[in-house]
Amino acid sequence: MEYRLPGINQVQTNAKAGLTFASALRSILRSDPDVVLIGEIRDHETAQIAIEAALTGHLVLSTLHTNDSPSAVTRLIEMGIEPFLVGSAIDCVLARRLCSKCKEIYVPTEETLVHARFPWTPAERVPELYRPGSCSACSKTGYKGRLALHEVMVVSEQIERLSVERASADVIGRAAREEGMVTLRADGMEKVRQGVTALEEVLRIVV
Numbered sequence: 001m002e003y004r005l006p007g008i009n010q011v012q013t014n015a016k017a018g019l020t021f022a023s024a025l026r027s028i029l030r031s032d033p034d035v036v037l038i039g040e041i042r043d044h045e046t047a048q049i050a051i052e053a054a055l056t057g058h059l060v061l062s063t064l065h066t067n068d069s070p071s072a073v074t075r076l077i078e079m080g081i082e083p084f085l086v087g088s089a090i091d092c093v094l095a096r097r098l099c100s101k102c103k104e105i106y107v108p109t110e111e112t113l114v115h116a117r118f119p120w121t122p123a124e125r126v127p128e129l130y131r132p133g134s135c136s137a138c139s140k141t142g143y144k145g146r147l148a149l150h151e152v153m154v155v156s157e158q159i160e161r162l163s164v165e166r167a168s169a170d171v172i173g174r175a176a177r178e179e180g181m182v183t184l185r186a187d188g189m190e191k192v193r194q195g196v197t198a199l200e201e202v203l204r205i206v207v
Contacts, residue, residue: 009033021046029053038062044080051076051085068184069153070173073163083164095188095197095205096143102133103142108199116199119189130195147196149206151184 004010009031011024021038022045028036029049041047041062054060064072076086105128113120120127132142153159153176162172177183188202 013039022049025049025053029058033058035059035061040065041076041079047076047079047081051081055085066169068169068173069151069181070176071169072153073159073172074166074169077163077166083166084160086163095147095149095191095201097145097147098130098132098195098197099135099138099142099144101137101144102135103130103195104133105130105195112199116203117185118192118199119186127193129192129199131198131200142198143201147191149184149188149191149202151182151187153181154179 009028011019011028013019013021013024021040021042025036025038025046026049036050036053036058038046038050038060039062041050041064050060050062064075066072066075073086077083107126107128108118110122110126112118113126134140134142138144155163156179158175158179159172162175173181185202185206188197188206191197192199192202
């Protein structure tokens, strides 16, 4: 266990001893916990138990290896979960926060903004952004601390219908964006505009 926290019971998996995500989850649910945190859903059995637990009133938190939130729907279906059971998905990525003591303001070139697909048009004034500096407070890295970039997809009736129809992640993503979903890239660019992280940092972690 990386951290021992009061009020939280933790179980470390051991495949050689037969203690897998799925077998541990079955035992955990017998204790009727309020919240279940699964490190990762990687197979059908774990996914099925997690979905069933969520449907019976438990708050189940976990991760999936996908590129974006819409892909979480298709990933669960690929694992063998019935499309009508697939729920909402949240994708969160951590970016490094610029050091507040040494971050430098600068004006990027128009070519840089176009290449990065920054939300800006040539008709607008080129925005002032921040980039990492170097000081003893951040060990001369220019970054200190972390902040989260979020992509939250609310599963509407249309998303549920597309899931049942086994639509592709691209189709689901397009529908979610039309309904107002903010993508990871857009959220990252907004934090660049706010001056809390650098353009290069967002481009490093968001495709």
